Amino acid sequence: MKTPSVILKSQFIHKSEKCCHESGTNNEAEEEPPGERSISANLEEEPPGKTATNRYRFFSHITDDLWNDWKWHFRNRITSVEQLAQFIPLSAEEQAQLRLVTMRYPLSITPYYLSLINTYDPNDPIRKQAIPSILEMTMGSMGVEDPLDEKRDSVVPGLVHRYADRVLIVLTDICPMLCRHCTRKREWRNGGWVRSPGEVEAMLSYIRQHRAIRDVIISGGDPLTLSTKRLEDIISRIREIRHVEIIRIGTRFPVVLPQRIDYELCAMLAKYGPIWLNTHFNHAREITPEAAEACDRLLRSGVPVNNQSVLLRGINDSVEAQTELCRRLLKIKVRPYYLFQCDEVQGTEHLRTPVEVGMKIIEGMRGHTSGLAVPTFVIDLPQGGGKVPLQPNYVLAQTKDELVLRNYQGRIFHYRNPLRQVHEESLAEAVSPVGDAAGTIAGSGVKLELEGARNADRVIVRS
Ligand code: SF4
Numbered sequence: 001m002k003t004p005s006v007i008l009k010s011q012f013i014h015k016s017e018k019c020c021h022e023s024g025t026n027n028e029a030e031e032e033p034p035g036e037r038s039i040s041a042n043l044e045e046e047p048p049g050k051t052a053t054n055r056y057r058f059f060s061h062i063t064d065d066l067w068n069d070w071k072w073h074f075r076n077r078i079t080s081v082e083q084l085a086q087f088i089p090l091s092a093e094e095q096a097q098l099r100l101v102t103m104r105y106p107l108s109i110t111p112y113y114l115s116l117i118n119t120y121d122p123n124d125p126i127r128k129q130a131i132p133s134i135l136e137m138t139m140g141s142m143g144v145e146d147p148l149d150e151k152r153d154s155v156v157p158g159l160v161h162r163y164a165d166r167v168l169i170v171l172t173d174i175c176p177m178l179c180r181h182c183t184r185k186r187e188w189r190n191g192g193w194v195r196s197p198g199e200v201e202a203m204l205s206y207i208r209q210h211r212a213i214r215d216v217i218i219s220g221g222d223p224l225t226l227s228t229k230r231l232e233d234i235i236s237r238i239r240e241i242r243h244v245e246i247i248r249i250g251t252r253f254p255v256v257l258p259q260r261i262d263y264e265l266c267a268m269l270a271k272y273g274p275i276w277l278n279t280h281f282n283h284a285r286e287i288t289p290e291a292a293e294a295c296d297r298l299l300r301s302g303v304p305v306n307n308q309s310v311l312l313r314g315i316n317d318s319v320e321a322q323t324e325l326c327r328r329l330l331k332i333k334v335r336p337y338y339l340f341q342c343d344e345v346q347g348t349e350h351l352r353t354p355v356e357v358g359m360k361i362i363e364g365m366r367g368h369t370s371g372l373a374v375p376t377f378v379i380d381l382p383q384g385g386g387k388v389p390l391q392p393n394y395v396l397a398q399t400k401d402e403l404v405l406r407n408y409q410g411r412i413f414h415y416r417n418p419l420r421q422v423h424e425e426s427l428a429e430a431v432s433p434v435g436d437a438a439g440t441i442a443g444s445g446v447k448l449e450l451e452g453a454r455n456a457d458r459v460i461v462r463s
Contacts, residue, residue: 054115058087062111070253070260074176074225078109088119088131097134105136105347106188108178113256116285125283125315128351129179135350136180142349145186149384158195159203162384166215169203171195171234173221177256179280181310181351183343183380187221194226204237211243219250224260232268239272247272252280254305258294266301273302278337282309282316284324292332299333306337309375311358312351313342319364326365326373336375338387343380355379355390363392367408 059067066072078084081098084107090098098107109130117131118124153162160168172194173187182188195203207213216238223231238244249269253260254277269275277298281287295305307329309316316322326336339361342352358377365374378387396412397404403415 054087054117054119058115059111067112068259070257070262073110073112073257073259076111077176078111078114079107081107084109084131087114088117088127098132101132101134101136104140104189105132105180105185106178107132108175110176110257112259112290113177116288123314125321126285128315129181129282129312130177132180133350136347139349140347143344143346144382145346147343147345147382148183148380149382153384156202156206157199159206161206161210161213162386164212166217167207167210167213168217168219170219170221171200171223172225174225175220175222176225176253176260179252181312181342181345181348183345184221185345185347200234204234204241207238207244208241214243214245215248216244216246217248217250222251222253223249224251224253224265228265228268231265232272235268235272235275246274246276248276248278250278250280250308254279254291254294254298255281255286258288258290261294261297263297266297266303269298269303270301275303276306277303278306278308279334280309281307281325281329281334282312283321284328287325287328287332295332295334305334307334307375308338308340309336310340310342311353311361311377313353315351317353317357317361319361322361322375323365323369323373326375327369330370330373336373339375339377341377341379341390344382359390359392362390363408366392 055062055067062072078087081090081095081102084090084098085095113126113130117127119127121127150160150168153160155161158170160170162168172192173184173190174192174194175182178188207216218234218238226234235247238247269277279295281291298305309322309325311317316325322339329336339358341355341358342348344352362374362377376389377391378389380387394405394407395403396406398417401417403417405413405415407413
C-alpha cells in the first residue's frame with residue numbers, strides 16, 4: 001500500500017493549499033447531480049445522524065472543497081502512531097503498544113472517519129473499529145490468517161469461484177481505512193497492489209468461458225479505491241459478457257469516505273446496471289448526513305444498496321445497538337442484509353462474540369421491529385464451507401399434522417400442518433365452489449389457475 005508520508009497539522013494546511021489549486025473536483029461537483037434537491041430537502045427535514053463531529057475541531061483549516069474531495073481524504077489518511085497522537089490522547093505506553101501492533105497490522109484512517117470518533121471515550125464504537133489494540137497481538141495466536149480458505153478457491157489470481165453461478169473478483173488490497181476486524185487482514189502487509197491489466201483480462205477470460213456465471217462480485221480491499229475511469233473499463237467489459245446478469249460491488253466507502261460516491265462515479269455505474277452495492281455500516285453513528293447523501297446518490301442512480309454488518313464485541317453486540325443501526329439504515333433506504341458473525345481471523349479475537357449473542361440479537365429484533373429491519377445472521381464457514389444462516393428456534397415440537405410454535409413474545413401456538421399430498425378429487429372439490437380449477441370466481445373477475453402437476457397442492461390466484 002502506498003503509505004502517505006507523516007502528516008502534521010501544519011502539513012494539512014500546506015497540502016490543502018496546494019490541492020486547492022490543482023484539484024479538478026470543483027468542476028466535477030458542479031455536474032448535474034442526480035436528485036440533488038431532494039437529497040438536501042430530506043436531510044434538512046430529518047438528519048439521520050450527526051455530521052462529522054470533529055471536523056471543525058481537527059480540520060477547521062480545510063476548505064469545504066477539499067473536505068468534499070475524496071482524493072484529499074485518501075492522500076491524507078492517518079497512517080502512523082505519531083499522526084494519530086495529534087488527534088487522540090495517547091499515553092507514552094499506549095503509543096509504544098500501538099507501534100508494536102502496527103508493525104504487524106498497519107493503521108489507516110481517513111480524516112472523515114477520524115472526525116466521527118469521540119476522542120474522550122476509549123470505548124467509543126467508531127474508535128474501536130479504526131484504532132489498533134494491543135489485543136490484536138496478545139490474542140494474536142487465536143484464529144487463522146485465511147479462515148475462509150479464499151486462496152484455495154482462487155481459480156486465476158484475484159478470482160474466487162466457489163459457487164457455480166457467481167465469482168468474486170479481488171481487484172486490489174488497498175482500502176481507505178483498515179478496519180480492525182477485517183477478514184483479509186493477512187493482505188495488509190503485502191504493500192498495496194492493484195491487479196494489472198493482464199490479470200484483469202485473465203479474470204474476464206475465465207468468466208467468458210464459464211457460462212454458468214451470472215453474478216460477478218467486485219471486491220477488494222476496496223475496489224472503489226480505483227479511479228472511476230479504471231473501474232469503468234473493467235465494469236463495461238464485464239457487462240459485455242452476455243451470461244453475466246448482475247454485478248455486485250462490495251465497498252466500505254459510503255461509511256468511511258462517503259465523498260467517494262460522487263456524481264461522476266454514480267453516473268458511470270448508472271450506465272452498466274443492474275449493479276448492486278453492498279456496504280458495511282456497523283454502528284448507527286456512522287450514518288451521518290454525508291453517508292446518507294452518498295447512499296441516496298447511489299439509489300437515485302439505480303444502484304440498490306444493501307448493508308452487511310459484522311457483529312463486534314463492545315461495538316454493536318446488543319439488541320439496542322443493532323436495532324438502532326437497522327432502523328436508521330431503513331430511513332436512508334439501505335436494506336439491512338446480513339449480520340455476520342466475526343470470522344476467526346488472527347488479530348480479531350478480542351472483537352469476536354459468542355454465536356449465542358447474535359442469536360439473541362435476532363430474537364430481540366424479530367417481531368419487535370419491522371421485519372425489513374432484521375438482517376439475516378450468518379456464519380461464513382471455515383474452509384470455504386459457505387454462509388450458514390442462523391436464527392432462534394421457534395418450532396418447539398412437530399408431528400406430521402401439527403407444529404407447536406412460539407411467537408416473539410414467548411406465547412405458544414398450535415399450527416395445523418396441511419397434508420403434503422392432496423388428491424386431485426379433493427383439490428377439485430376444494431376449488432368447485434368457485435368453478436373449475438382454471439375457472440373464474442363468479443362476478444369477481446378473479447381467475448384461478450392450477451400451477452401444474454409439480455405443485456398439485458397449491459393454486460395461484462391471478463386477477
Ligand atoms: S473496508 Fe473491508 S476489506 Fe477494507 S479493511 Fe475494512 S473490512 Fe477489510
